[in-house]
Amino acid sequence: MIKNILIIAFVLLTINCVSAATITVNSDSTNNSFSSIQDAIASSQENDSIIIDNGVYTGNLIIDKPLRISSSSLDPEDVIITSNNSSSPIIYVISDNVEIIGLTIVGSSEIQPIAGISLDNVSNSRVDNNKITYVKDGILINHSSRNHVQNNALFLNTLHGIYLVNSADNDLEANRIFNNKHGFYLDLSNQNIVNRNNISNNSNYGIALRGSDTNEITNNQLSFNNYGLTLTDSHQNMIVGNNGSNNKMHGFLLWTATSNILKGNFLSENKGSGVYLLPSSSNNTLDENILSKNFNGMSIESTSNNFIVNNTFNSNDDYGIFHLFAGDENIIEGNVFQDNIPENKKIVFWQQIVLFILVFLIITGIAFYFKIPWLKKGLLGLGILIAVSLILIIAWYFPFESDLPGNNVYVEDLEINAVPINETHSRVTLSMNLNYLYKNSFSQTNDHGQMTDNLPVFVQVMSSTPMDGSYSDDEMVLECEDEVILEYSGKNLHECTIDLESEKAYYLLIQVQMVEELQYPHPYYGETKWKLLGGLSEDLDLRE
Template sequence: MVEKLLESVKKFFFLAFLVIAIPASIPIACAGDITVDVNGSEKYTSIQAAINESSNGDNIIVLSGVYIENLVIDKPLTIVSKTGDPTDVTIKAPLPDVVAVEIDANNTVFKGITITSYYRLGQDYGIVIMDNENVTVENNIFTGCKKGITIVRSYNCIIEDNYMEGKKGGKGIDLYLAGNNLIRRNTITKSGGAIWEDYCEIGNVYHENNLSENWNGITLIHDSDNSLVYDNLIQGNENDGISISWADNNVIVNNWIIENGQGINIYDSKHNNISSNVVMDNTYGIEFASAYSNLIYNNYFRNPTNIAWGDGLNTWNVSKTPGENIIGESYIAGNCWLDDGGNGISHELPDLNGDGICDEGYDVEYDGWDYLPLKDNGKIPQRNHTEIKQAPINFDLIINALLLAAIIVKKRRGK
């Protein structure tokens, strides 16, 4: 077991390295500037016309205005609003059944633009990236799109700082057979699934996204393995905050999962690491069915009902290890279990030696034991409110979580 977990650590280090190295992998070309003005002050009044006559590596700079067109970007270009403010440039796609912006070239940058629909019922697709690498989609606004950004068989892309207001039954960011992509600092609301990953075996990184008022927050499904989900705010979603189905070897760490229908739902999935999350004020904290060999520890569960239903056999603690835990005490071990009033197992069980670990284990309903539940100290974890746009990627917490997973004792306390 330890060897397998160490191998997972290596895989995640490699994924982290690839993600950090993405910008360095984009070749630098000698670029020319092409300016587009829908009001006629420049040679081009259409963005697509500028694309058609551009050369690889050119910068297409778009002046303020509303552009009624569907775009096909078939060469490596940078397309950016002149001011960088997405409210200054709007692309209104006049054809609802056609992709608003289709990206068919590697090393493309699309930045600072609003995408919406001329058609009153909305646009089916905002941006589609298919069979490409090193595409950056940054600081855009999507409104009225059934699917905001769709990524198919594409790798090493960066999707960051976008705002998406979706449609019921649709998806914010939809990934299919895609890997090594970095999805960070996006705000997604009012969609069916804010982030949806399907058949993505290589794994992706989801960092500091704000996902609220959707049906589901993050969904990993159908062999979507090896993804890293950390530092996200997942709040007020009607169904699941995080849903993992038929998906293995994912790391879910340091997320705020609050006020959803269910905080975390695990179905027919194994070897996932779920640690250091705040799962609070959801109708149900966690549900699992046919879920085996998942590691769930150092989480703060505070919900009216923490366990919705269960069927499996999972590990709910690591060995007592020095280090600051989820409620600020000195040892990492099991989970903190409280109800919505601040009572519950972690409040009621004794801690006679004062080490912050309850002296008795907790028989997790339907599924094994948390042999080392954390003793409630009355503190509610506080979310770090660092300005998101200035927050650097920091893998220290994830690395610590993975290393802890690699030193699980083979014989759990009490057996």
């Protein structure tokens, strides 16, 4: 019996070893090798190794089985995979247990593919020692877990170096992420390890977490970004041993982030604050950090119940700890302050008002008691100035009327043409003029010059068909969305064609929206915020 079991085990092991073959890809198609990487993938069996010889290969790859794909030298300089297909990742992984090692993956500087490498709903895969550039997202990890991404270089990508969404338990280590728009983004992703990465010179941020909990962010270099690290709506993360220096704004920023531990980080020479705590960031522990040569070591804005202990604040330009408002109540103990003012005085607003009134009354009494003419005139002028200021403040917050138009863009000359295409559906064509008339309106102002003469916008057509005739935004269905460029004060004709069910009455809503890119993720909007510039609603009855 034991002998038979041993024989069966030996046979199974032998079959497994035989089945794991090595396949060669060569751009010259010599020595019985493949000239196409995708052809080699299609001909391979599970757990095979595909070795790619030196050369430049063009095309998108889909990996749908466990494979090891690598350059023959393991040097990414020797094998280059290119694509200018903007609709697909260059390498799309949809199988577990895939290894991608030692490749250079290049998109196009004009039309960028979605991603260099995309891991989609996979686990236990490895991406090691690759170079990825000129794509939107260098590495995109979606609904994936227990993957290892290490020793890669990701640069000159138009969105993210590495982007995780709805992914957990991944190990991301020793990657170099530089000169991208965004560095490293964890969106709705938990329990990942981000360790020993060098993230620098990215336009917006180094690392950003939104809606991401219980991650370990350790020993990373975060320098020369706009923001080093941002935590928004993220909780119970470990931020330990990182170096956030020379960033254009703040080293670390927390917004609606709670119960995080920030320990042993070095935050130096940031143009803003070493750490900035925005509202609703509570129960965070900031322990044994060094905050040096920033504008402020730490800024606290309307947030309480944080533990700020055993930190060193030295040589900051203004304050060690700066309180924007007086109402915060945090535990601040055991800190060392050197060569900077420890904290600004916390005087609540009503105390400032009372103090000002008392000083004003005392000076007024002195002026009249001692009959000092010039002081009387000065106080009268000050009183007039205060009254005018109060009127301006009231007008600012409670405007009585304004000549600002309601919208920037007006949808005009709408024509709807419906033609039956079969027994159940009609083809509906909407023709309109998108009249871009105003750069300043109640909808959107031009404070930062974003309302350009040639304005990129999205035109959305939505529909609703409630039985009772009442309409709700929750019931709206997006039927059409087009990206267009509007010319200021010009005629912008637009046409949209949609298919709708016949025998129904529709409420159609046309909206012109602008997308605002944010410098770091908003707790609710993410990295982009839609702004309505104008719209129009119309009823459409397709019943006979």
